[in-house]
Amino acid sequence: MELHHINDEAILRFRTAKREIDLTKPVGVIDEAEANLDGSLAQTTTVLLAGKECPFRCLMCDLWQHTIDGPTPNGVITQQLSVALDQIKHRDTIKLYNASNFFDPKAIPLSDWNDILSLLSPFQTVVVENHPNLIGDRTIEFSRRLHGNLQVAMGLESANPKTLKLLNKRMTVDDYAKACRLLAENNIQIRTFLLIQAPGVTADQAQSETLDSLRFALDNGSIVSTLIPTRAGNGIIDHLVQQGHVSLPTLAMIEQIFAKAIEMAKPYQRIVQVDLWDLENFSTCQHCFPNRKERLEKMNWQQSWQPVIHCKYCACQTLSDLA
Numbered sequence: 455m456e457l458h459h460i461n462d463e464a465i466l467r468f469r470t471a472k473r474e475i476d477l478t479k480p481v482g483v484i485d486e487a488e489a490n491l492d493g494s495l496a497q498t499t500t501v502l503l504a505g506k507e508c509p510f511r512c513l514m515c516d517l518w519q520h521t522i523d524g525p526t527p528n529g530v531i532t533q534q535l536s537v538a539l540d541q542i543k544h545r546d547t548i549k550l551y552n553a554s555n556f557f558d559p560k561a562i563p564l565s566d567w568n569d570i571l572s573l574l575s576p577f578q579t580v581v582v583e584n585h586p587n588l589i590g591d592r593t594i595e596f597s598r599r600l601h602g603n604l605q606v607a608m609g610l611e612s613a614n615p616k617t618l619k620l621l622n623k624r625m626t627v628d629d630y631a632k633a634c635r636l637l638a639e640n641n642i643q644i645r646t647f648l649l650i651q652a653p654g655v656t657a658d659q660a661q662s663e664t665l666d667s668l669r670f671a672l673d674n675g676s677i678v679s680t681l682i683p684t685r686a687g688n689g690i691i692d693h694l695v696q697q698g699h700v701s702l703p704t705l706a707m708i709e710q711i712f713a714k715a716i717e718m719a720k721p722y723q724r725i726v727q728v729d730l731w732d733l734e735n736f737s738t739c740q741h742c743f744p745n746r747k748e749r750l751e752k753m754n755w756q757q758s759w760q761p762v763i764h765c766k767y768c769a770c771q772t773l774s775d776l777a
Contacts, residue, residue, distance in 0.1 A: 457620055457654050457699045460690070462511045465622065468689035473519050475504045477530040479537045481520045481553075488547065489725050489757050491677070496579070497544035500551060503534050506561040508554040510585055512609070513621045513653055516688035517553035525560040532569040539573060548574065549581040549607075556582035556606075557592045567596070575601040581645060583607045586625050586633035594640045605643035605677065608633060612652045613670035614663055620654040627670065634674040646676040650683045650711055650728075651703040653694065660703060664711050665718060672722045681715060682729040683708050683736055705736040705746060712750065713759055720757075727754040739768035 475481070481502035487495045505526030507518050535550070542548065554561040562570075574580050579602055584593070586608050597604040610630050611621055618626065637644050648667050651660040664681065671679050683703045686692045694700035712728040719726040728750055737743040742765035749760045 457694060460513055460620065460622060460694075462622070465511050465513060465690045468693050469518070470689055472521065472523075475520060475522055477504055477522070477527065478533055480504065480534040483538045483541050485542075487755060488678075489727070489755055491723060491725065493757075495755060497546040498549065499538075499542045499544070499547070500549040501535065501538040503531055503550060503552040505531060505552050506554055506558070508561075508585070509558070510555075510622075510624050512611075512623055514611070514649065514684055514688070514691060516685065519688075521553050526563060528563045528565050531562055532566050532573070535570060535573050545576040545578065547579040547581065548577045551583050551607075555584045555588045557584050557588050557590070557596070559592070564592075567599075571596075571599050571601075577602045579603045579605055579643075581605040581607055583609075585609070586630045589633040589636055593637070593642065597640060597642050603643060605645050606637055607645035607647060607680075609647040610667060610671055611647065611649045612655070612663060613667040614655075617652050617654055617663065621652065631674050634676070638675050643677045644671075644675050645678040645680070646671040647680050647682055650681050650708055651701065652684055653691065653700045657701060657703075657707065660707060661711050661714065665714060668715050668718060668726065672719060672724055676724065678725045678727070679715075679719070680727050680729055681708075681712060683733075685732060685735065687732075703736060705733070705738070705743070708733075708736060709746065709750065709762075712753065716753060716757060716759065725757065730754075739765060741765055741767040 481504050484500040486498050488498045490496050504520055507521035552561055556562050580600060584606050612618055613627050615627060634644055648664060650664050655663050668679055686695055686702060691700060715726045730747060730750060733747055734743060742763050745763045749763055752760050
């Protein structure tokens with residue numbers, strides 16, 4: 455199957471079964487620290503909520519595994535958030551990631567809003583995820599009713615129109631830019647997800663495409679930009695990798711692109727970070743991987759270059775252009 459023939463039907467054909475979901479509790483509650491614009495660290499907790507599957511079947515997405523078929527029942531999001539809050543000691547930043555679109559009323563029922571807003575009132579910043587084409591009046595209303603600051607995370611993935619079309623995103627770069635303008639006009643912060651070596655992008659093209667996409671996000675007001683290495687594990691990507699139509703990034707590539715991305719973001723005084731989820735899947739050396747992951751974590755926190763890890767067992771020390 456050629457990459458340019460990918461559509462909803464093909465993506466669904468290679469899926470495995472969804473995982474069993476308990477709607478009475480969140481899928482996960484993850485504590486972490488994130489860099490602030492002032493150089494400090496914010497205590498941050500990501501709450502992975504379970505509900506309706508996203509209607510946009512993006513090629514690289516594996517989040518559907520933790521969703522249900524059909525609309526999210528009334529009350530379950532409030533229940534999951536209540537359970538999560540019992541585990542969260544801070545009230546800095548909370549991310550509500552529901553593997554779909556927060557402002558899709560079939561994913562987050564409007565009848566739950568009052569309770570959700572009440573539960574979120576102690577937090578300084580609330581981050582939710584949403585497709586650019588579903589940014590609108592509901593987004594603005596939620597922001598106005600929220601006690602703290604709202605930040606909306608959107609998947610741009612790539613600012614290359616050809617790549618976006620291959621990803622089955624059902625959006626254009628203009629759609630992203632339009633959503634950014636609406637958010638900025640209403641004092642809503644923007645967070646952007648970008649892929650490192652998106653499907654259809656070669657290793658030689660990966661750095662320039664990621665950095666061009668980052669620049670586009672920064673120019674459109676993205677406060678936080680997260681670089682996400684393209685991963686296997688959702689069925690269709692695994693098939694395309696096996697067929698030689700998609701290549702996944704290496705850890706060395708991730709390191710190199712992230713180092714350059716941090717430098718690019720500095721004049722904008724914005725945050726750029728790299729996603730470390732399942733990072734071990736991109737490593738080929740068990741000896742240096744823990745230190746290399748720690749280095750990237752420090753770069754996320756400090757927003758500055760860190761010394762390259764040298765390893766006598768592999769070729770990571772040859773990455774002289776990271777110095």
